[in-house]
Amino acid sequence: MIPELGQFALILALGLTLIQASVPLLGAATQREDWMALARPAATGQFVFVAVAFLALCHAFLNDDFSVRYVAMNSNTALPTAYKIAAVWGAHEGSLLLWILILSTWTLAVTVGSRSLPEAFAARVLGVLGIVSVGMLVFTLLTSNPFERLFPAAAEGNDLNPLLQDPGLVMHPPILYSGYVGLAVPFAFAVAALLTGSLSSAWARWARPWTVAAWMFLTVGIALGSWWAYYELGWGGWWFWDPVENASFMPWLAGTALIHSLAVTERRGIFKSWTLLLAIAAFSLSLLGTFLVRSGILVSVHAFASDPARGLFILLLLSVITGGSLILYAVRARHLTVEGGFRLISRESFLLMNNILLVVATAAVLFGTLYPLFLDALGLGKISVGPPYFNTVFLIPMLPLAVLIGVGMHSAWLRTSGESLARRLALPAGVALALGITIPWLVFGRASALTMIGVSAGLWVVGAALLEPVKRVLRRGAAPMPLTRGQWGMSFAHLGVGVFILGATVTSSYNVETDSSASPGDRWEVDGYELVFRDIRRIQGPNFEATEGEFEVRRDGRLVTILTPQKRVYRVQTSPMTEAAIDVGWGRDLFVALGDPLGDGAWSLRVQVKPLIRFIWLGALIMAFGGLLAISDPRYRTKRARQEAALDPQPAESV
Amino acid sequence: MTPRRQRMILIGLVAAGVTISAALALRAFQENLLFFFSPTQVAEGEAPDDRVFRIGGMVLEDSIEREPGSLTLSFMVTDYAHSMPVHYTGVLPDLFGENQGVVARGRLDGQGGFVAEEILAKHDENYMPPEVADALARSKEAGSP
Secondary structure (H helix, E strand, O other): OHHHHHHHHHHHHHHHHHHHHHHHHHHHHHOOHHHHOOHHHHHHHHHHHHHHHHHHHHHHHHOOOOOEHHHHHHOOOOOOHHHHHHHHOOOHHHHHHHHHHHHHHHHHHHHHHOOOOOHHHHHHHHHHHHHHHHHHHHHHHHHOOOOOEOOOOOOOOOOOOHHHOOHHHHHHHHHHHHHHHHOHHHHHHHHHHHHHOOOOHHHHHHHHHHHHHHHHHHHHHHHHHHHHHHHHHOOOOOOOOOHHHHHHHHHHHHHHHHHHHHHHHHHHOOOHHHHHHHHHHHHHHHHHHHHHHHOOOOOOOOOOOOOHHHHHHHHHHHHHHHHHHHHHHHHHHHHOOOOOOOOOOOHHHHHHHHHHHHHHHHHHHHHHHHHHHHHHHOOOOOEEEOHHHHHHHHHHHHHHHHHHHHHHHOOOOOOOOHHHHHHHHHHHHHHHHHHHHHHHHHHHOOOOHHHHHHHHHHHHHHHHHHHHHHHHHHOOOOOOOOOOHHHHHHHHHHHHHHHHHHHHHHHHHHOEEEEEEEOOOOEEEEOOEEEEEEEEEEEEOOOEEEEEEEEEEEEOOEEEEEEOOEEEEEOOOOOEEEEOEEEOOOOEEEEEEEEEEEEOOEEEEEEEEEEOOHHHHHHHHHHHHHHHHHHOOHHHHOOHHHHHOOOOOOOOOOO | OOHHHHHHHHHHHHHHHHHHHHHHHHHHHHHOEEEEEOHHHHHOOOOOOOOOEEEEEEEOOOOOEEOOOOOEEEEEEEOOOOEEEEEEEOOOOOOOOOOOEEEEEEEEOOOOOEEEEEEEEOOOOOOOOHHHHHHHHHHHHHHOO
16 A cells, blocks of 8 residues: 555656646746746645655565565565665665655755745746656656566565665765755756846856755765775775766766856856856766666666666656757857956966866766767677776876866966965975875885875875965964855865875875685785784674684784674575675775685685775865865855845955 | 967967877777677687787686686686686686676687686676677577578
8 A cells, every 4th residue: 555655646746846847937938926936835745745755665665565576676574674774775766766855855955945046047946957857757657666566475575685785885875866966956057047048146156055065965975985885896996987986977077167167157257158068067967877877788786777768768868958958058058148258377267277177087087988888889899998098088187187276276366476376386386296206205115106296296285275274273363364164165175185186196006905815824914914814604694694704913913903804695695795804094994805715725815905095085075074164154145135236346365 | 468368378278288188088098998709709810819808708617627725717708609718816706606607808818718817797696797698699699590
C-alpha cells in the first residue's frame, strides 16, 4: 500500500510541477500577477509530494519490503540499518528520486529566498526550475519507477553492492547531488534574465550566493568521492580521471569560473553575457554528467543502468534544456548592453584570465571524456584516453592559474599600478620560490622540476591568501577597515586551493608503493617503517565473512600502530572485496591492503606510504568553508530597495 | 597605452595562450590514446608491436600459473577463437579469476605473449566489460558460418 502511495505522490508532484513550469512563466510574459503568484504554492506542493514519495521508499527499505523490485534488488534483511537508508539512493531508480528530492529542496529554498526579488523575475526563476523538474519526474515515472512491484515478492533481497556499503558512500551521493543539482538555480537565474531581457548588477548579487552554495556542495561531494575511492576502491589512488569523476569535475570547473565571472558582473557590470553562458554551461555539464553516469554507456561502479531507453531520454532532456537555453541566449544575449571596459592590469582582467584558463581546462577534460564515446558510437574502434593526457592538459592551464590567483587577489578593480603590485608581491613570491625549491630537498632528499614548481605554486597561493588576513590581524587597531565576510571567504577558498596543490604535488611525487608477498611471521621494511606480519584469521561481519591480517608497524623500534586489513566476501553478492587498513596522519598515510593468497600461507600485499595526502581533502574542505563564509556576508541579505539601487562605488579591495 | 591598445594586447595574449594549450593538448592526446584489441585481432597482427595498448577477454580455465613465492603470474586470455598468454607481476584486483572477464594494459613481448602493467577486472558479478562482451560476440559470429 505504502509504495503505491509513494508512486501516487510522485504523480501528484508531476501535476503540480506542470503548473509550476507553465503558469508563472505565462503570467510573467503577460504580466498577470495572479498567475505569477501560483509559482510558490506549486513549488512548495511539489516539494511536499516528492518528500512523501521519498519517505515511502525509505519505509519500504526499512521494512524489508521485497515485493518492491528496487528494494529486492538492493537490500537484504541482514543489511545494517544505516546502509538500508544509503541503499535508497544506492542504485539507479532511487538515486534519480534523490536527484528530484534535492531539486525540489533547492526550489523550495528559492521560494523562501526570493521574497525580496521582483515578482515577475521570481516567477520566471521558479518556472524554469519547474521545467527541469518536469523532465526529471517524467523520466523517473516512465523509465525508472522505484516503486515497481515484484510478483511474487522475493523471500530475501539481493543485497546492496558491497562497494557501496561504506560510511563515505552514505554521504557522497546526497552531497554531490546537492552541488550538481544546485547549479540549476544559477541556470534558472540566467534563463530568467534572458527572458526578462535585462541584467542589472543586482541580478549578479542575487545569483552569487546560490552559485557559491551549489559550488560548496559540489566541492565537498567530489572530495568525498575521491576519499572513498582512495580507501575503498583504488588501491590508494585518489583521482583516476575516470569518466564518472570527470562528469562531476567538469561542472565544478565551470562553476568555479562562474563564481569569478559573477563577481565581475556584480562589481563592474561587465562580462554579462559571458556570465550567462557560463551559468548555462555549468548546469548543462551537470546534466551531461547525469547522462554519462545514468545511461550505462560508461564502464564504472556508478553505471547501474544499461537500458538504452533511459540514455535516450536523458539525451533528449539534455538537448531540450541546453539547446533551448542556448537558442534563447543566441536571440537575447546581444541585447544586454555592456557599460564600460577594463584595463590590462586590473582585477577584472585577472579574473578574465582565470575564466579562460578554467574554461580551457574544462574543454580539455570534456574532449578526453567524450572522444572515446564518439569514436565507439561511430564504430571506429575502442580506445581509452589515459590519465597522462588528463594530467598534462590539466596542469598546463592550472599552473598559470595558480600564479594568477595570488596576483588577482591583490589587485584592485578598475586599475592597479603594476609597480605597487610588484612591490607588494615580490617578497611573498621570492619566499615561496625559495622554500619550494629547498624544502623538498631538505625533507625528501630529492626533487624533480615539476615537484619544485608544484610546491612553490602551492606555497605562493597559501602565502598570497594569508597575506592580507595576517596583516589585518597583526595591525588590528590600526587597520583602516576590517575585512568583510566576503573577503575572508575569498582568502579561505584560495588558501584551500594552495593546501590542495601542496597535497597533490607531494603525494604524487613522494608516494612509496610496494607490492610484496609475505607470510605470518615475516618482517620487512618500507620507507623507514618496519612491518611485522603477525597473524591472519577469519572473522564474521554482520553480512560478510572476512580474512583479516594483523600487521604491526614500527618506526625506530617504537610501535606506531597495528593495522588490520581485510579481504571480505559478502554472503549474498559473493564477490570478494578488499578493505584496506590505513594509519591516518597529518604528515603521511600508511596504507596496507591484503591481495590474494599465494599458497603456503603467503599473501600478496600492497603497502604504501603517502605523504601529505590528507592535504588534498583538507584543501577541498577549506575551499568549501571559504564558500560558506562568503555566503554569510550580510550584504546578500539587504532589503529589496537597496538591491535595486544603482551600483554604488565599493572599496577597491572588496570582492 | 590607450585602453583599446591594452585590450588588443590582452586579446592577443589570450589567443596565443589558447593556441599553445590546444596544440599541447592534442599532442598529449595523440600520445596517450590507448587502443583496445581482442586476442583474435592480435593474432591477426592488427595490434602494434611498439605501443602500449589494452587487451581483453576471458581468463581461460586452468590457465593461471603462479611462480611460487613471488607476485609473478601468467594466464591465458581468450575470446574463444584465439588465446594468448599474459604475464603480470603485482597485486591482482579483487574480481580476477578463471572464466571471468579481464582487461590488461601493457605491450607485446615479441614472443607471442603480452606483458601487462595493469590488470583491470569487472566491478561486480553480473558485469562484463563492454569491450570484452563485444569481442566475444564478434569471435562467436566469425566462428559460426
